[in-house]
Amino acid sequence: MRSFSLIFKQFSRSVLLIACFAFVGTYAYAQGDAVKGEALFKAKCTACHKLDQQVVGPALGKLITDETDDKFLTKWIQNNQALIAAKNPKAVTVFNQFNQANMTVFADLTDGDVANILTYVRTEWKKMSATPAPGTGPAVVVDKGPSKIIILSLLGVIVLAFIVILVLNRVITTLERLLAKNNVTILEEEAVAGESVDRLAFLKKLAKNKKFVFFVLLCGTIFLGVYTFIGLWTTNLHQGYQPVQPIKFPHDLHAGAMKIDCQYCHSGAYKSKNATIPSLNVCMNCHKVISSAFGSKTASVEIHKIYDALGFDPATQKYDTTKAHPVQWIRIHNLPDLAYFNHSQHVKVGKIKCQTCHGPVQEMKEVYQYSPLTMKWCIQCHKRTNVDFKDNAYYANLQQVHDLLKDGKQVTASLMGGIECGKCHY
C-alpha cells in the first residue's frame, strides 16, 4: 500500500502533462519568446520534465511538438485539475491513461507565459533533433583511447631499440674476442677468483665475532617481538576495512561533489542510536530523475540496482512490489554487542562532525573504516573533548558542574562520567 501511494504521489505532477500532448489537433502553434520561455521552463518545469527523457513526467520535446491544440495545452498547464473536474473528454482520457496522477497546478502562468514555454520547447527540440546527440556522432571515435597509428609507432620504437641493443652487443663481443686473442683473459680470471675467496673469509670472520652475532640476534629478536606485538595488538582491528558492497555507492560524489548533507540520508544519526542506512525510498527522491551517471547518457548499472531492488521500472515509472528485495549492505563499522554507542548523543548533543570518526567520507570512492574503533580510541576522545554546555538547558541544574566551570576548569566528557564502564557497557 505504502509503495503504491508513493508511486501515486511521485507520478502525480507529471503524467497528466503527457496526456495533453497525446492529442493531436490543429497545428496552431502559439507564437512566443523562446528566451523568456527557457527561463520559465527552467524555473517551473525542470523539476519533473526533460525534453528528451522521461523523468518524473514524460519527455516533453516530441510531445509538445506533435501536439497542435495550444488552447488545450495552455488550459492543461495552467490548471489540469479543473479540466479533469470539468470532464473534458480529452483531459479525462489522458488522466486515466496515466494512472489518474495529478500534475501541479500553475495558476500563476499567464497565457503568454505558456506560449513562451511552448515556443522554447519546440525550438529547443528542433535543435536537439537536428544535431545528433553527443555520444553517437563521429567525435566519439576520436575519444576511444589511443589510435592504432600511435600503438604501431610505439611498437616500432621498441623494435628499433631492440635492434640497437643487439647490434651494440655484437660489437662488445667482437671487441672481447679481440682482447682474448691478446692473452689478457688469464689475468682477469685470477683476479676474480682471488676476490671471491676473500669475501667468504670475511663472512666467516664475522660469524666468529660473538659481539656481532649477539647484535644481529638482538636486532632480530626486537624486530620479531615488535612485529608480533603489533600483530597481536591489532588483532580483530579492522581499520581500513573496505568490503565489496552490493552497490558501489560513491560517497565522494554524493557527499563531496554534490555536497549532500550526511543527515539527508543518515537521518537516524540525529535522533537515534543507529545512524541508519537510508531506505531506498530516500535514494529514489533523487534517482527517480537521475538514472545515469554524471554527464553520461546511458543508464548507470549501479543506479539500476536501486531500481531492481525496488522492483521499479524506469520506462513505465511503475513499482512492482513482488519483485522488490532488500539490498544486503555489508556493515563496515562493527562495534561489538557489549558496547552501546548512540549516534545522537555524539552528533546532535555533542555536535561532533561525522568526519571525526568516519574520516573524510566526502573523499572516499567507497567507504572504509577510518578509525580503529577501539576502546582506547573512544576514551582518548572522551578525555580530550570539552562538553558543549552552550545553549543546552539540560546542564542548567547540574550545580556542581557549574562550580567546576567557575573554577576555570575544563569540563571534559570524562569529567561528566564519560569514561565510566557503565556508560557504554550494559
Add this chain to the structure above:
Amino acid sequence: MDSNKKYWKGLEELNKTPEFVELNKNEFAEPIPIEDILTGGGLTGRTPRRDFLKALGFGVGAVTLAACQPVPVHKSLPYLIKPEEVTPGIPNYYVSTYDGQAILVKTREGRPIKIEGHPNDILAKGGASAQAQASVLDLYDVNRLQGPLKDGSQTGWAQVDDFVVRELLAIQASGKKIAIVSSTVTSPSTLGVIADFVKQFPAAKHINYDAVSYTGIIQANQNSFGKAVLPHYNFDKADIIVSFAADFLGTWISPEEFTRQYVSNRNNKSLESKKMSRHIQFETGMSLTGSNADVRIPIKPSEEGAALIALYNAISGSSLAGKALSNKVAQNAVTIAAKELLAAKGKALVVAGSNDVATQILVNAINSLLGSYGTTIDLDNPSLQYAGNDAEFVEFVNEMKSGAVGAVFFLNANPAYDYYNSKDIADGLKKVRLKVSFATSTDETSSLCNVVAPNHHYLESWGDDNAISGYYTVMQPTINPVYDTRQAEQSLMKWSDNPAKEYYRYVRDNWDKNLLAKGGLSGQSGWETLLQTGFVKETPKAGGSYAFNMSLSAVAQTISDHSTELTAADGKTEMSLYQSPAIRDGKRANNPWLQELPDPVSKVTWDNFAAMAPADMKAKGLQDGDAVKIVANGYTISLPVLSQPGQARGTISVAVGYGRTVVGPVGINVGKNAFPFYSLRNKTFQTSAVATLTSVGENWPLAQTQTHHSIEGRNSIIKEASFTQYLKNPASGTGKEEGHKEYKPDLFWQKHDNPTYDWVMAIDLNACTGCGACVVACSAENNVPVVGKDEVGRRREMHWIRIDRYYSFDDNGTEGGVTREHAIADLNVDQLDHVKVVYQPMLCQHCEHAPCETVCPVLATVHSSEGLNHMAYNRCVGTRYCANNCPYKVRRFNWFNYWNDSRFDNYLNNEHTQLVLNPDVVTRFRGVMEKCSMCIQRIQAGKLKAKIEKRPLKDGEVKMACQQTCSANAIVFGNANDPESEVSKALASERTYYVLEELNVKPGVGYQTKIRNISETEA
C-alpha cells in the same frame, strides 16, 4: 538499638538444620571440584603427558586459527521503503489492552518487546501484573500453531472455512445445538460478533465458562438484590477489610486494581496523614493477601461458614443458627472483627473468596448491615471481568453427553484440562460432530477437536475490552501476524456470513456507533485520539440503595450443611485449592518467566505442592519434599509436601493451574493437575474437599528459593513497628528513635563525588505486597535468563531483583517477642501457626562503598559518578569474589550460555524467541557476574532525551522497570542530588532505614519500615 526480633525465611533457617548451615556458608551451593582434581585421581589418572601435550597443542592451534578469522561479515538490511513512524533504535509505544486494563506496548523496529502499564489506566494506574508482563513472551512462543489444523494435520484456511460452513449448515438443518464456549468475554465487539453468529444460527448459544469461577457471588447478588453482577469493590474506601479466603491482592477478580486501592490506605502518604486501614484475614493456606494482613487467622475450610455466621450474629445481634465455631482463636478474632467493623460502618468491607452462593448471600447480608453498598461495594458500575455460569456449562456438558450438541467452539477455554470432570468433556466431545478450537497452541481441548483455527496473539489483534462497567479500552495490533493465524472473531464472522467482512471494520463500526460517544469522541479524529489515549470512560452511575431483606435461616442451614460435608473425619485432611499468583488458572503455563517466578509465599518455582502446617508434618513424620498421595472426590495425584507456617492445622492447600499435559515444552508435566479436585455443589464449583493422604515414601525435592541468598545472622534487615508505635513516633522500629548510633561511613573510605546525579531508590515495605510483578518486569527489561527447575534447585536462579519473604513470630504484644537470643529452642510448633510476614524486594543496593568493588581483581565492577555500581561484563573473568563479598547477596553468576545451550531449550534457545530481547541490553555470556544495573539503559536514554530536547531531566521521567510495573507504587527511584525529587522526599521519611547500615557500605536503596495495624490489646 537494633531490633533483636528474629526473622527467618524458612524453617530450615529457623531450626538451623545442618544442610542450611552448610549451604549458607557458601555463596555458591556447589563448589567447583578443584580440590578433587588437585588431590585425588585428577593428576595421576588417565591423562598422561602425551595427551596433555596433544590437548595443549590443539588448544593453542585452535586459538591461533580462531584469531585469524577475517572481518566477520555482518549484513545490514535497511527498509526498502521505511515506514514514517519507525526510526531504527527508537522505541514506539502503542496503547492496547490486557485483561481489560489499558497498557502500553513498547515496540522496537516493529516488534513488541515489553508491556508497560498505562499511566492513566483507571484500574492499576500504570501498574501491570506479572502475567501481563510475561504475556509478550507468549507472542514469540515457537510452540504456537503456525496455521489451521483439521483432524490434527495442517491445512489451509479456505479448506477450514469450507468445511466448517458446510458442517454448520448441516447441523443447523439437523436441529442440533451449537455452543460457543468461552472464558468470560469482556470485549464489546467480540460479544457483538458472537451475537451476530447466534442470530445467523439460532440454535447457537454462548456459554461463559471460567476455570476459576465467580458464579457464587453473581448468583448471590441475584438472590439478594436482583442484580446478577459481580460488584466493583472499592478497597480504597474501606478503613477495615475483613476477608474470608479472598486473595484479592494475588488472584481474586482484579488483583492489580485492588492492590492499588488497598495500598493507598497503607503507604507512606497515608501514614503521614496518620491514617492506615486495617485488614483481618481468615484463610486456610497462607495467601499473598493473608501474608499482608494485619491479623491473619488460620481456619479450616469447614470453619469458614461457622465463622461467617458468628460474624453475622455478632454484627446484627441476632442469633442465626449455625455450627458453633470450635476454633477459639477464630472465635475471638470474629468478635474483635465485628466490633471494629461496626465502628467503621460505611467504611467497612467484608469479602469472601468462596464460590458458594449461600456463603456469598451471608456476606451480602453482613455488608448490607455495615452500609457497604454504595461506598465500598458498587453494584451499579459492576465488574464485568467474570461472568462464568457454572450451571450453564454443566448443563452443556450433559447435553453434549446426550448427543444433543452438534457443534462446539472453544474460545480461550480449555475445559478438557480445567473442568473438574474432564472425562465428561472427552466423552461428550466424541458425540459432537463439529468441534472447533481457537487455541493459539495445541492444548488439552484442541487436541480433541477436529478443527483448530488458531487465534492471533492479542498483540497481533484488533479489539476492545470492558473490564468494569463504563470503562472501555481499545486493543490494536503492534505487529503483523507472525504465523498463518486468524483472529477468532474473524473466523466466526466468516462462518456466520457477517456483512462486515473484516473484524477491524467491525470494531471500528462498533466504536463509531456505540462507544466513542461515551468518551465524548466521534468520527475519524475521535478514533485516532482513542488509539493514542487507549480508552474512554463514562461517568459512573450514581449508586442506588440496596436493602437486604432475605430470610437467612435457609442460607445458614445450607452453609452449615456444607461445613459438615467439609469436616474431615479421622485420618482425613481438609484440602483447599487456590491459584498461585504467577500461574493462576494455568492458561499461561507455557511461559517460562511465570514458571520461574517464585510463588510469593512459598517461594517454590516450577511446581505445585501440598502445603501443610509444620505441626501436621511433624505428626505425620514428613519432611519437605516427601511425596504424598492425595485422594479426594475420586481423583488421585501425588505431590511433594511443603511445610507452610500459617497453614491451618489439619488442612493442605494445593495450587491449581499446574500439571498441563498437552502444552509446549515449558509447561508440560510441571506439577500435577488439581482441578479435578473441584466439585459441583448447589450448581457452583467448590474449591474445598476432604482428602486422604498417604505417604508415597519418596522425596521429590522442590526448587524453592526461600533460603537462597540468605543474609544470615544479621538483625538489621527488616525493621517494623506497629501503627500505634508509629503514631507515637514515626521513626519507631528504625533504630533511630532511641540513641541511634551515628555511623561514619566516610571515615575509612574516600567519599565519592556525584557532581551530576545521585541515583537512589526508596522502597516502602508497607506498600510492597510481594506479588513479584517486578521480578518479571526486570527479566523482560534486562534480558535476565530463565534457568529452569534443575538449576534453581542448585541455587542458580538469575533474577536481578528478588522478593525476600521473612517470617517472624507473633510477639503477643510483648516487647521483643521471640528473639534469636532466647526462646527459639523452647519453641513449640504451635507458634508456627501464627506467623507474621514481611516482604522485602532485594536488589543491588548500589552501595557507595561497595564491598564487591574492592575485591574485584580486574576492576570489572566500579563506582560511577552518578552513585551507581557499574558492572562491565566483558571485563569480568568470573572469579566470583564479588558475590562472596556482597552482604546483600544480589550478584548472580552465569553458569551457562543460556540462549545457546540445548539444556535451556525451553527458553531462549531459538532465533524466534530471541526477538523478545531488549536490544539496548547485552545478553551476558557464560562465566561472568551480573546484577541489577539500576536499568542504566533507561537512565541513559532519559538523559539523552533531555539533552536532545535541551531541557533539564525531569524528576520521575526515568522509571525503573520494577518501579513502573508496581501497582502499589512501593518503589521510588530518582536523583538524591535534587532535594525536591520524589525519592528525596521519600527517603526523608522518618520510617527510612538502610539494610545492614552498620556495615558502613552506604547503600543507595533506602527502605521504609513495615507498619502493622495491630492494637496492643489483641492479637
